[in-house]
Amino acid sequence: MTSLRDVAERAQVAVSTVSAALNGTRPVAAATKRRIEQAAVDLGYRPNLLARGLQSKRTKILALFYPAPRSGFGVTEMQFATGAAEAASELGYHLLLSPDSADPIEELRHITGLGLVDGVLLMEMRLDDERPDFLSEAGVPFSMIGRTRDPGTIDYADIDFAATAREAVAHVAGLGHRKLAFFNYSTGTYAAQYGPTIRAGEEFAAAAREAGIAYVDDHRAGSAEEGGEAFERLLAAHPDVTALAVMDDHAAVGVIAAVARRGWRIPDDLTLMLVLSSERVAEMFHPRLTALEPPSAELGRLGARMLIDRLRGDGPPQQRLVPCRLVAGDSSAPPRAEV
Amino acid sequence: MTSLRDVAERAQVAVSTVSAALNGTRPVAAATKRRIEQAAVDLGYRPNLLARGLQSKRTKILALFYPAPRSGFGVTEMQFATGAAEAASELGYHLLLSPDSADPIEELRHITGLGLVDGVLLMEMRLDDERPDFLSEAGVPFSMIGRTRDPGTIDYADIDFAATAREAVAHVAGLGHRKLAFFNYSTGTYAAQYGPTIRAGEEFAAAAREAGIAYVDDHRAGSAEEGGEAFERLLAAHPDVTALAVMDDHAAVGVIAAVARRGWRIPDDLTLMLVLSSERVAEMFHPRLTALEPPSAELGRLGARMLIDRLRGDGPPQQRLVPCRLVAGDSSAPPRAEV
């Protein structure tokens, strides 16, 4: 482990000069600077992040704080992480993966108390999430992937649920459908005030209203079984529904099975869309489902970038909403002609 | 930020005594110890990891070094990460997510040169992977999720491909099948000497031979299209195949489509299994596919644990093989009665 001292000796200058030369933190004569840089290269010098951090109070480490997965960590969550790690890496930062055990706040207190991280990236936000309050009070810089009900001036990157819902509604309306149903995530996520659950629910209703098409959404399903049951109930109450948007992949499996049991076919008898699911998953179904794919990796990248901007002291709060991408599959078609 | 000094002042002792009391690194009178602990609690003292690391050369940080995803990061890879993070967390360690950019070795040199991490966790191993050599030479402790062709005495946790293949073969043989086909990952992963590709290929062949059932495996498919084509070719050459094991989820999609085009049904005309895929994914298919689910989270946990053991200086090399779990779906059945 070669240190600043070694470089200083070899370049015949003082340690502080080496530091200055290498960091450009104060003017250094061109000649000396060259000499120092050469020495550093010769010795394969690498600054010690710990020492630097201890002194400067900046570790260049960000913590990605992720709650225990509700229902198995999905591809989406993974992409938050890899996106954030990539962006951080590009900007010279490192990403620490911090699982939250039982008590999120205690865990946050712990991880931020260690002096190890410069800031925290929050994900899996609930509308009434108490983590932002804690971090604000503790004076720890942070940003969110997702957002609380009232994010105030906190930096965040979230899905643009309104635009996403509008696009989904426009898609089915454009095909001629007059009545859309929406299956949200499980009741558990609703109770937890999980952001996407609540916001998607609201925005799909609003978008349908705006577009002037009928809408049903009182179904929440988190498993294939529940999805199938919800679908039966739906048709019993609203036989005129011709299009369905489903948030939970597994619920969609149940819906498809129920459709088949009924002797129906997709898309002839039902237009089915997967909301907040990836193209990769949509392709597993037969027929390939239309999907609204969340910009997960980008949200991760944005979250990391705005946190780093904040750490660098730059400007006003950044709040970004990015819509899902509609990937048309073979599960969308005009409604069957009513007799 | 409250430091050891603050605690020392409040407890009316020297800093070193506080350190000793809190770390149990040398005997401290019970009374003093209690006083110190009380003071620490009162002040909400948290040891500064940077300072500690700087002094002790131990940061309690592990880097999970992951290569750019070959084909989109899957659930499996995510579970390596979360499993490792959890295990690390339980043992008082932290996990740094280190994306490898273009040049893995350079990136490794960088991350290990910073003095930031105590050790490295490697994943996505290729049989001829050069990363282990680099780390060995550099004297950086590490462990692998997966393994090279000849891991020597390096710690690793990998899938037990032999046992997995045996179980798969026994499953279909038990149903009465006499000829099994195997579709591996794409040719690209073969060329890259990607561990699972090579090992699964070999072990399925060996298991079939042992069990005395016929076997075909010269098909590699990494997409739905390729999967469909491979299936057509397979049946053209081996019309007597009644069971098929597929490694790539997307290839399976193509196979299923091809089966349907042919007017066949699963499992009546073909027993289909997904190898190295999760139950969650298998459930998306209709019928629900039989799957051999890799113990991803456990491998991540094991990898982290053995690395930490190594850091603590414990014992002999740890090399663990864990078989996949067979999750029977509705895609397995006895072969159709030949006329």
Next chain:
DNA sequence: TTGTAAGCGTTATCAG
């Protein structure tokens, strides 16, 4: 059993 003091590798503050 406890205190003193010397670092760990940086950065930052001063003089020179």
Next chain:
DNA sequence: CTGATAACGCTTACAA
């Protein structure tokens, strides 16, 4: 423009 020197918060001899 450059060189001492004092932190940063902790661990670890060594002394008392």
